[in-house]
Amino acid sequence: MAVRIDGKALAAKVKARVAAEAAGLRRRPGLAVVLVGDDPASKVYVAGKERDCAECGIESFSHRLPAETSQADLLALVRRFNEDDRVDGILVQLPLPEHLNGEAVISTIAPDKDVDCFHPFNVGRMVIGDPVFLPCTPAGVMEMLDAYEIPLRGRRCVVLGRSNIVGKPMAALLTLRDGTVTVCHSRTEDMARYTREADILVSAVGRTGLITGGMVKEGAVVIDVAMNRDEHGRLCGDVDFAAVEPKASHITPVPGGVGPMTRAMLMRNILTAAKCHQAQ
Ligand code: GUN
Numbered sequence: 001m002a003v004r005i006d007g008k009a010l011a012a013k014v015k016a017r018v019a020a021e022a023a024g025l026r027r028r029p030g031l032a033v034v035l036v037g038d039d040p041a042s043k044v045y046v047a048g049k050e051r052d053c054a055e056c057g058i059e060s061f062s063h064r065l066p067a068e069t070s071q072a073d074l075l076a077l078v079r080r081f082n083e084d085d086r087v088d089g090i091l092v093q094l095p096l097p098e099h100l101n102g103e104a105v106i107s108t109i110a111p112d113k114d115v116d117c118f119h120p121f122n123v124g125r126m127v128i129g130d131p132v133f134l135p136c137t138p139a140g141v142m143e144m145l146d147a148y149e150i151p152l153r154g155r156r157c158v159v160l161g162r163s164n165i166v167g168k169p170m171a172a173l174l175t176l177r178d179g180t181v182t183v184c185h186s187r188t189e190d191m192a193r194y195t196r197e198a199d200i201l202v203s204a205v206g207r208t209g210l211i212t213g214g215m216v217k218e219g220a221v222v223i224d225v226a227m228n229r230d231e232h233g234r235l236c237g238d239v240d241f242a243a244v245e246p247k248a249s250h251i252t253p254v255p256g257g258v259g260p261m262t263r264a265m266l267m268r269n270i271l272t273a274a275k276c277h278q279a280q
Contacts, residue, residue: 031270036074139265157202160195170225219247
């Protein structure tokens, strides 16, 4: 039976360290949070991030904008935060409504306040192994793998999903740690052929029941990044937990796995930004 990776407990430790360091700074770190529209999942995520900020002694400045907000108004708000010395980090919750250009918004965030690590400058720094910030979800996964002393060098890592938020940066971080990485996506033929070979399998697709017991190698480490709802409306991931848990060596639950770690890594990035700003 697999060891359950306790993301909640690990996140609590990370946040306690962030809180202790934040308390020692001259000024409280600050996060500006922008939520455009009323996507219910985004509202829940943003509320969680605000709660974490409060726990860590980080001030949050929240802006909830109507779905019809124009690109110009959104960019103007981001630029205002770029200039605001109380703001160390800027987080624009994605996805944005259809008419808005997310890439332009991300590129407008000052790179030293890009605590999501989405700006092309920070993505580049991360990929070459000289990061300023680390992308929150992939960094949270790496932190979990390290906490449970899971070796990566030379091992077969399979990442399902190629999004800019998770799949691509996840593959980059595993590669930097000498994993042998394969990325599967919606156009991959016979995905099970790859997943069955994986020593470390990271699923970030968003499809309930995608990973069955037959798709996982005996003794594999299975990390479930997805946040789906099952037919009863309960939170679940991509992995058929009951079927995979007996085969895996380690497995993350949903909820209580990757989600809390993503948020803890955001807190750590805000602290990094604040320390950098206060050193200037
Ligand atoms: N939407 C889903 N995940 C994230 C995230 O980590 N950051 C932001 N800004 N939006 C998201």
